[in-house]
Amino acid sequence: MSKLEEIKSGRLPQHLAIIMDGNGRWAKERGKLRVFGHQNGVQAVRQTVETAAKLQIGYLTLYAFSTENWKRPKMEVDTLMRLLVTSLRKELKTLTENNIRLNAIGCVESLPGKAVQELREVIKRTENNDGMTLTLALSYGAREEITSAVKALGTKVKNSIISPEKIDESIINDHLYTRGLPDVDLLIRTSGEYRISNFLLWQIAYAELYFTDVFWPDFNEEHLLEALKSYQNRERRFGKISEQLN
Template sequence: MNTIEDIKKGRLPGHLAIIMDGNGRWAKERGKLRVFGHQNGVEAVRQTVETAAKLGIGHLTLYAFSTENWKRPKLEVDTLMRLLVTSLRKELKTLNENNISLNAIGRVDTLPEKALKELREVIRKTSENDGMTLTLALSYGSRDEITTAVKAIASKVKNSIISPEIIDESIINDHLYTRNLPDVDLLIRTSGEYRISNFLLWQIAYAELYFTDVFWPDFSEQHLLEALKSYQNRERRFGKISEQLN
C-alpha cells in the first residue's frame, strides 16, 4: 500500500487531469438511479482535491460536465447542476483552508443562472489563494474549444491584427480556454473505459495516460497514489531517446 511519503515530491505531475467516470454504473450496480452515483462521487472529488493539494500538485483539472452531457435525461442534468451549486457552497471553506484557487473552463455561460452565479462567487473568493489551482471543465468539449480558437485567430488574420505567417503553437495556446494552464502531465480516467472523450485533446499531446477499473465514487486517496506511483516509474521522452535524457 502506497502512502503520501512514498511519492517523490520532485517528480510530481505539474498538471494532473482526471476524467471522473462511472457514477451511473456504480449506482446501477446498487439498484439505484444514476443521480445516486453523482451524489456519492462528491466525496471522491473532495478526497482527490485535498490529497493533490497536500502533495503539492500545482494544477488539478476535473472533467465535471461535457458539452455532450446536456443530452442526458433532464433529471440527471438538473441533479448535476444542483450538486454543482451545493458543492461549491460547501467546499468554499475547504478550498480556502487548503490555499486552493478555483478556475473554470468551457462554455460556462450556458450553465443555469444559479450555478453560474455560485461558480463566479467561489472563483472570486478564492482568487487570492496561491497554492493549487483547481479547474472545473464545465460544459466543456475540446473540439468546441479548438474550433472557437480557430475562429478567433481567423478573425484576427482577417482584420490584420496578426499575420498568418506568425501562427504557431503558442498563438493557438493563447486562444484556448486553458491559456493560463500548463500542458497536462498525467491524465487519469476511472471506470475501465479507454477513451479520452473529447477532453483536453490539444493539452494532452505528451501526457502520460492512466486507466483504472475503479468507478469514480470508489476512487480513494490510495487509488490516486497508485496512479502517481505509476507516473513516477515512467520515462518521459518527449520524442527523444533514453540516451539523450541521460
C-alpha cells in the first residue's frame, strides 16, 4: 500500500486550511527577489490541490493574500496580482479535470479589476463541480470578517429583522465570509512560523494545528501526507475526555 493509499484509508479532515508562508525567504536564500518565490509557490499550490482532491478532502482553503499584504512593496503586490490572474487561467483545466469548485472569501472587490473578472469567470465555470471546494482567501483578514458580521447583525437588530436573543453561533456563521463551509479540522502553516496571522480565527476554534519548517515553494505531496498522518494520530476531544469518546 502506498503512503497516499494508507493516508486515504484513515480519518481525514473534512476541511483543510493552509497558511502558505515562506516564499520570500525561499527566494532570498537563493539570492533572488521575493517575487521569484511567489512564482515558484504556484507549483506547490497545484500539487497540494491535486493531492487533496485525490484524497477526497471536501474543502481546502488557502490563505493567498491577506488584508495586511497590501502594505508590501508595490512591485511585489503587483506581481502577486498578475500571478493570480495568470494562475486562474492556467489552472481552470486542472480544476475541471479534478471536479473542483472554486470559491473566494475576503474583500474580493478590493482586488484589481482584471483579477476580479478572472476570479468570477473561473468561479462561474466551476460552479457545477461537486468534488472538492477550493477556497482562496484574498484580501482576507479574520478581524475584518468578524467586524463585518457584527455590523451586519447590528443593522438587522436595529431594523428589527432579528432580536439579540436569537443570535447564536449558527447565526454568526451565516454572516461570515465562510458561510456554507464547515469549521476547519486541520490548519497547516509552512516556513517555521508559529502564529495564525489573522486567518480564520472563528473557524479554527477546534482545529488541529500543524507547523512545518518547510518553505512553501518546497512543500510537496510528501509534506502534506506527513501533516495528515500527524492529524490522524491525534485525538480530537472537543472539550470531552478520552473515556467519553470511547
